[in-house]
Amino acid sequence: MVKIVILSGSPSEISRSDCVLKYLGRVLQEEHFFVTHFSVRDVPQDDLFLGKFDSPVIKRIAEHIQDADGVIVGSPVYKAAYSGVLKALIDLLPQDVLQNTPVLPLMTGGSPSHLLALEYALKPLLATLKGQNLKGIYLLDSQIDKYKEHPIIDEEILLRVRKQLAYLIEMIKTQEYARTMS
Numbered sequence: 001m002v003k004i005v006i007l008s009g010s011p012s013e014i015s016r017s018d019c020v021l022k023y024l025g026r027v028l029q030e031e032h033f034f035v036t037h038f039s040v041r042d043v044p045q046d047d048l049f050l051g052k053f054d055s056p057v058i059k060r061i062a063e064h065i066q067d068a069d070g071v072i073v074g075s076p077v078y079k080a081a082y083s084g085v086l087k088a089l090i091d092l093l094p095q096d097v098l099q100n101t102p103v104l105p106l107m108t109g110g111s112p113s114h115l116l117a118l119e120y121a122l123k124p125l126l127a128t129l130k131g132q133n134l135k136g137i138y139l140l141d142s143q144i145d146k147y148k149e150h151p152i153i154d155e156e157i158l159l160r161v162r163k164q165l166a167y168l169i170e171m172i173k174t175q176e177y178a179r180t181m182s
Contacts, residue, residue, distance in 0.1 A: 001034045002172055005068040007061075008039040009075030009086025016144040017108040019151040020161075021074045024106075027165060036064050040085045048088040058092045065093065070102045070172045073126060077109035081121040090125060098131030102171040104164055105136040108144065132171070137164050 006025050008018045018039065025035040038061050040048070047055040065071060075082035105122045109115070115138045123133045139161075143154035152158045 001032075002069045002176070003034045003036070003064075003067060004028055004070045004072065004168075004172075005065050006035060006037045006072045007065070007074070007086075007089075008037070008041075009073065009083045009089070011040060011083055011085045012076075013041070014146055015076060015108075016139070016141055016146045016151070017074045017076045017106065019146040020106065020108065020139060020144060021072060023149075023151050024072060024161070024165065027162075031169070033169075036068075038064070040083070040089050043089055048085060048092070051088075051092060053092050055092070058089075061089070062093050062097055065097050065101075066099075068101060069176065070104070070168050071098060071131065072104045072106060072168070073122070074106035074108070075122060077107055077114040077117045080114060080117050082107070082117070082125065087125070090129065093129065095128075096130045098126060098129040100175070101131055102134065102168055102175070103131035104134045104168045106139070107137075108139045108141060110141050112140065114138075134164060134167050134171070137161055 006021050008021050010018045025037050028035050043057050075086050103126050107118045118136045118138045126133055143157045144151050145153050
C-alpha cells in the first residue's frame with residue numbers, strides 16, 4: 001500500500017492550513033492511500049526547544065517520513081516564511097529524510113503578497129532534505145473555511161489542489177514502477 005505522510009507546521013489548534021491538510025488526507029484515503037498525519041503540535045515543546053534529536057517522537061516522525069512514498073508539508077505564512085516551529089522540527093530530522101521522495105509543499109496566508117514564501121522559503125527548505133518538490137499550493141485565508149468538512153471554498157483553487165494531488169500520485173506511481181523494473 002502506498003504511504004503518504006502529511007506534516008502540518010501550524011502551531012494553532014484550529015488553523016486553515018491544518019484543515020486543508022486534513023482534507024487532503026481524507027481525499028487520499030478515499031483513493032486507498034495509507035495516510036499518516038503529524039503536526040508540530042504532536043511534538044513536546046521541550047524536544048523542539050532543546051533540540052532533542054533522540055526524542056522518541058522525533059524518531060517516530062522521521063521513520064514514517066523515510067518510509068513514505070510521498071509527503072505533503074504545509075504551514076501558514078509567518079513573517080514571509082513558514083512557521084518557526086516547523087523549522088525547529090525539520091532541524092531535528094535527518095539531513096536526507098526526504099531522499100528522492102515526492103513532496104507537495106502547501107502554504108496558507110492572508111494576502112497574495114505572501115505567495116513567494118512558498119518559492120523562497122518552504123520549497124528550498126524541503127530541497128535541502130533531498131525532497132523532490134512539486135509546484136506547490138498557496139491558498140489565501142479567504143479561500144478556506146476552517147469550519148467546513150470541505151474547507152476549500154474557492155472552486156478554482158480546489159481544482160488546482162486536486163491537480164497537484166494528481167501530480168503527486170503520478171510521481172509516486174512512476175517511482176514505484178521504476179523500482180519494480182530495476
